Amino acid sequence: MAVLLLILKIIGIILLILLGLILLILAVVLFVPVRYQVSGSIGEKTTVRIAVSWLLHAVSWRAAYEEEGFSSQLRIFGITRKGKKPDDGEPGEDDREDGAEEPEERSAADAPLADSEQKTEGILADGEQGEAERFDERQAKKVCAGAKEPDPAEHKELEQANPAVRRKQRGGLFRRIWERIRAFFAGLVRKLRQFRAGIKEALKKIKDVRTFLTDERHREALPLIFTELKYLLTHFKFRRIRTDLTFSMGDPALTGQVLGGLCMLPFLYRYQVQVYPDFEAENTYVTGTFDIKGRARGLHIAVSAVRLLGKKEFRIWLKWLMHR
Known part of the structure; x- marks a missing residue:
């Protein structure tokens, strides 16, 4: 009996320890x-840094977006465990290191072929010299025979004086103009079709949103969700x-x-929010720095x-959403 009570006592202590841990x-x-x-900062170089920690940094997640x-x-x-991170080294650095020894290997391997290449180059040089001499002889014969080389300027004037050439050039100009006009109207028609398709897609989305909001299930569930979101935003205050x-x-x-509109937001007055308008700039831009810190409880x-x-x-709404 005493052994059974001891066992039950040990089991009870273990269960109490487990319950306490839970x-x-x-x-x-x-x-x-x-x-x-x-x-982060906004401007020419936009950077964003995010840090999330829990339980004295026992669990932490850091992310950064830079150039x-x-x-x-x-x-x-x-x-x-690191996520996606840009490479620090320059591309092709390993390839350059591996390829640095190639010239020596190539020179050592091709050394037996040096004499044959020199002989081949000598033969080619002799052939080119002989061809040059034959060309000079032909030119000398033409000069002796009174031959005259045509002038490029005169050749161009003859082509312009020819009516067939002029008609061909004029036809090519008209063809290029017509191709540009046709390409312009084709691009215009394509843009109009894209604009029409975008309008149809936007109208379809608006119709879906209207159907979503006018449905009886959504009308009863959405106010409850908005109320709880307001409650959460109230307790998830920015420090x-x-x-x-x-x-x-x-x-x-x-x-x-x-x-x-920014001045009408009352919660901004509780923090160090400094916003300076620029009334003289002609383009839209936002530059500066920001730092937001807060906390949330489960x-x-x-x-x-x-x-x-x-x-x-x-x-009911959640059941409908899960079975959709």
Whole structure:
């Protein structure tokens, strides 16, 4: 009997330890925040850096977008896994190193053929010299016979004086003009067809969105989703926003309207947001730096998920979406 009680006691202790570990892991997942930071610069060289960490950087993910490309790095409890990263070395560097020894090998391999190549070159040189002498003799005979070489300028004048040549040139000019006109109208027709197809595609998308919004299932579920999104955005507050941006919309009136719209956002006044409008620029641009830092807890996501799943309308909509 005492042995049985001891076994039950050991099993109970093990179960309590497992339950405590599960509760600890659940509490860590729900209450330890996920910290994120997004920073970079906009202008001639656009760079974006993203850093996400959780549990004192036990799990972290870093990504960067620069001129060289996109690179990322994932670290989980000290194990690092790198994502896509641009090559640091210059292309073809290994090929140049491997090819540096080729001239020596080629010279060593072709050394026996040097004498034969020199002999061949000598024979060719003698042949060319003999051909040159025969050419001089023929020219001398032509000069002695009073032969006269045609002048290129006179030949061109004769071709222009010929009516058939003039008609051919005129026909070629008209043909080129006609080809350009036909290519212009063909391109115009192609652009009009593309524009028409784009309008049809946009109208189809608008119709799909309207059908999506007017459906009874969506009308009941979407307000619930928007409410929970508002709740999440309220709790996922930014701890820091620092910007130093200069922008222009290319039109002073439009630039002023955008600035007025930004001034109507009350949450921006709580952070160090500095935006400078440029009313004199004639083109649209945005330059400057930005730094955004914040955190999010899994508890709020769990609360939103539980509340949504508790609504019958959302469950019906989710079932329809999964079986679509």
